[in-house]
Amino acid sequence: MSYRIPIGPYHPALEEPYKLELVCDGEIVSDAVMHLGFNFRGIEYLAERRNYLQGITLVERVCGICSNVHSLSYCQTVEQLTGAEPPERALYIRVALCELERLHSHLLWSGTAAKLIGFKTVFMACFTLREKVMDALSAISGNRVNYGMNCIGGVNRDIVDPEAILGILDELENGISRTILPIFLHDKTVESRCKGIGILTREQAKAMGAVGPLARASGVGQDIRVAAPYCVYDRIQFNVPVETSGDVRARLVVHALEMVESCRILRQALRALPAGPIHTPTPAGARYKVPAGTAISRVEAPRGEVLYQVTSNGTDIPERVRVRTPTFMNMATVRLAVVGQQLADSPLIQASCDPCYSCTDR
Amino acid sequence: MNTAPENFVQSLQESGLGGDWEWKHGSWWQTPEAMEVRATAERMISLDARFVAITSTERPDKEIRLDYQWDLNGQLLTFITATAEQQMASITDLCPAADWVERETREYFGIEFTGRETTRPLMIRDGDPIGINLHKEVVK
Numbered sequence: 001m002s003y004r005i006p007i008g009p010y011h012p013a014l015e016e017p018y019k020l021e022l023v024c025d026g027e028i029v030s031d032a033v034m035h036l037g038f039n040f041r042g043i044e045y046l047a048e049r050r051n052y053l054q055g056i057t058l059v060e061r062v063c064g065i066c067s068n069v070h071s072l073s074y075c076q077t078v079e080q081l082t083g084a085e086p087p088e089r090a091l092y093i094r095v096a097l098c099e100l101e102r103l104h105s106h107l108l109w110s111g112t113a114a115k116l117i118g119f120k121t122v123f124m125a126c127f128t129l130r131e132k133v134m135d136a137l138s139a140i141s142g143n144r145v146n147y148g149m150n151c152i153g154g155v156n157r158d159i160v161d162p163e164a165i166l167g168i169l170d171e172l173e174n175g176i177s178r179t180i181l182p183i184f185l186h187d188k189t190v191e192s193r194c195k196g197i198g199i200l201t202r203e204q205a206k207a208m209g210a211v212g213p214l215a216r217a218s219g220v221g222q223d224i225r226v227a228a229p230y231c232v233y234d235r236i237q238f239n240v241p242v243e244t245s246g247d248v249r250a251r252l253v254v255h256a257l258e259m260v261e262s263c264r265i266l267r268q269a270l271r272a273l274p275a276g277p278i279h280t281p282t283p284a285g286a287r288y289k290v291p292a293g294t295a296i297s298r299v300e301a302p303r304g305e306v307l308y309q310v311t312s313n314g315t316d317i318p319e320r321v322r323v324r325t326p327t328f329m330n331m332a333t334v335r336l337a338v339v340g341q342q343l344a345d346s347p348l349i350q351a352s353c354d355p356c357y358s359c360t361d362r
Numbered sequence: 363m364n365t366a367p368e369n370f371v372q373s374l375q376e377s378g379l380g381g382d383w384e385w386k387h388g389s390w391w392q393t394p395e396a397m398e399v400r401a402t403a404e405r406m407i408s409l410d411a412r413f414v415a416i417t418s419t420e421r422p423d424k425e426i427r428l429d430y431q432w433d434l435n436g437q438l439l440t441f442i443t444a445t446a447e448q449q450m451a452s453i454t455d456l457c458p459a460a461d462w463v464e465r466e467t468r469e470y471f472g473i474e475f476t477g478r479e480t481t482r483p484l485m486i487r488d489g490d491p492i493g494i495n496l497h498k499e500v501v502k
Contacts, residue, residue, distance in 0.1 A: 037485035044470070045495050080387040209413045209459030222412070227436030228365060295387035296431075296438060309417045309429070322417040324463075332462055361485060 002030060005343070009038050016357040020334070020350070027343050032335045039361035047321035052078055052152065052288050055318065059308075060146050062323060063359045065108065068101045069301040070323070071150040073308040076230065076297035081290050081312055084153035089276045091231045093155045095269040096165070097140070097147065098231070098299070099262040103172070104133040105302035106213075106255050106262070109354045110180060113252060116348040117193045122183055129175045136168045152288070154279025162270040169270075173263045176256075184256040194249035198337040198349030201246055208336070209329045212304020214353050217254045218246035224300035236268045248352040255354075289316050301326055303354050325359035366390070366437050378405050379439075389431070389438040397441040399430060403453040403460075406432045406439075413459040414438065418471040420496060426471050445473065452477040470495040 008019035019035035043062055047055050060071040072094060079085065086094070111126030134144050140159055141147035149155050159165065183190055200210070205218035215222065221242040225233040241257035243250035282288065292314040299306050304326030311320040330353050337353065338346050367373075371383045374390075379402075382393045406413070414431040421427055421444070428450060430441045443450070452475035454461045464475040465484040472493030475481065483490065 037483075037487070040485045042494070048495075077388070206410075206412065207458050209457075222433070222436065224436075227433075228438065234365075293387060296389045296440070298388070298438065305414070307415055307431070309415075309431075311419055320417070320419045322415070324415040324417075328462060329459060332458075 001025075007346075008035070016355075018355075018357045018360075020346075022338070022343065022346060024343050029338045029341050029343055029346060032338050034331065034335065036331070036357070037361055039358050041362060043362040044321050044323055047323075048318055051316045052290055052318065055321065056150065056152070057148070059321075059323065060148070060150075062325070062362055063356055064145055065105050065356060066101055066301045066303065066306075066359070067146045068097050068149060069299045069306050070308075071148075072098065073297045073299045073306050074310070074321075075150045075152050076299070077295040077308050077310040078152045078290060080295035080297070081293050081310070082152065084280050084282060086154040087277045087280065088232075088274045089158075090154035090278045092269045092273045093140075093159055093278065094150070094231045095233065095236070096159060096266055096273075097137075097149050097155075099266040099269070100133055100137050100140075102262045102302045103259055103266075104130050104137065105354075106259050107133065109302075109351075110184070110252075110255055110259075112351055113248075113255075113348070114183075116351050117190060119183070119187075119190065122180070125175070125179045129172055129180070132168050132172050132175075136165050139164065139168075151279055151282070153282050154277070156279070158278050159270070159273065162273055166267065166270055169263055169266055173260075176259050176263065180259070181256050184252045190252065191249060194247065194252060194348075194352075195245075196247050196249075197341060197345050198248045198352055199246045200333050200337050202244070204333065204336050205246070208333045210304075210333050211326045211329050212301070212354075213251060213254045213258060214330045214333065215304065216241065217243045217250035219244040222305075224298050224305050228298055230297070230299060232269070233265075235272075236265050238265050248348060251352045251354075289314065290318070294320075303327055303356060303359070304330065323362055325356070325362070327354075327356045327360045331355050331360055370437065374434075374439075377409055389440045391440050392442065397430070397443050399428075399441075399443060399453055400451050400456065402430065402441050403456045406434070407457060409434060411439070413453075413457045413463075416460070416463045416467055418467050418473065420471065426473060428467070428473070448472050449474050449476055451475070454478055468492055472496055 002025050005022045009017035017038035021033040023031040059074045060067045062070045107126045107130035111123045114122035200218045202219040205215045205220045223240040238261045290312040294311040296309045307324040309322035313319040337349050411432040411434040417429040419427045425446045427444045432439045
């Protein structure tokens with residue numbers, strides 16, 4: 001006889017609320033029903049009642065982890081409508097911020113995954129390394145979470161000492177290659193805990209529109225930084241790690257290798273930082289009117305593609321702000337990944353999708 | 363940035379995605395704005411495209427415009443349709459990725475997607491009113 005186990009809205013693995021009802025036959029999960037919306041704040045609605053400058057601050061609060069990509073995507077849509085092209089230096093600074101954000105998000109995920117695997121030493125190592133990234137973000141922006149870096153037509157703050165950030169990057173790269181990579185790629189305990197569990201096949205990932213590292217761990221290799229480059233990603237050399245097994249181990253491998261690539265991108269961006277201004281002059285005052293039209297921007301967030309669509313009616317308040325986050329597409333795959341699996345593996349499987357409920361609910 | 367290969371529009375038209383196509387502000391836009399959502403979904407799936415989103419916008423005449431976005435080899439394609447009756451054909455049976463997006467669109471804009479087996483609430487709770495993003499205040 002099957003029975004139901006409600007998990008959440010306070011989750012055993014993650015800090016954010018959502019509810020999952022697992023239907024089990026003995027120890028095996030036979031179905032899962034998801035309940036969302038515990039973090040629903042109506043951010044799209046609110047953004048349509050604030051001017052464009054207030055909107056930047058608002059959308060940065062969609063997520064506490066990948067806040068920068070939200071303000072970046074929003075600013076990029078407005079820049080397309082206004083024609084306010086950011087200067088070169090600002091584009092490189094945006095890339096640096098995006099990769100630092102990816103690093104801290106991936107290290108957060110890696111630590112959480114390690115804790116659920118039962119490897120708490122790695123959890124400690126990941127969070128120690130993450131602090132170095134947070135130091136770099138804090139040194140650049142003055143903030144650890146909501147950086148307030150993006151503005152329409154550029155960035156608000158310069159990277160005044162790229163050499164100091166490169167120094168932090170050396171320590172970080174060393175830690176990732178000496179600690180995280182060997183454990184995630186070769187450790188037998190990790191392999192036995194993660195191999196073959198929570199499989200999301202390539203066909204399932206495609207059918208569900210999965211994006212980001214989750215899709216890339218299932219053999220769907222798209223990365224918006226390569227497929228539809230923005231900022232200066234088309235001038236930077238990097239690889240997009242892809243695995244095909246679609247299990248939790250593949251997600252560990254993709255995340256670990258992506259951190260190495262992020263360090264590579266960051267190093268190139270900081271070394272190539274051109275001289276010049278960091279933003280274009282914008283009209284003074286908060287009543288910043290945007291020409292009528294619709295624009296779309298896509299950015300590769302740590303969890304995958306973020307899409308913003310902004311429609312202006314020519315006033316200082318957007319008519320429509322659409323936010324489609326990566327976890328919104330990825331979360332539905334949890335049902336496919338947990339069915340047929342051991343109940344005890346379900347927290348790790350859920351966490352391995354790297355969900356962000358604040359992004360999903362908005 | 364437009365990274366489309368040469369003859370991209372021609373290849374779209376040869377693939378059965380007729381009409382005119384224009385690259386503007388981050389997407390390829392199809393005109394005229396009257397696509398048939400299910401036929402388009404079938405075509406896009408056959409081309410191995412990825413469903414990205416539906417963006418709904420309340421027009422001044424209270425008609426709801428629906429932009430269906432698909433990614434075809436890194437190119438974002440936007441197909442536009444609209445409804446005055448708050449109804450649209452569901453594509454979830456063809457494209458499971460559209461399930462949550464349709465449920466969300468129903469809750470925000472009151473659109474009923476026809477042909478679905480069930481439409482459980484996604485962001486709101488059972489019994490809550492739908493269309494919570496509608497009836498916007500007049501922008502001053």
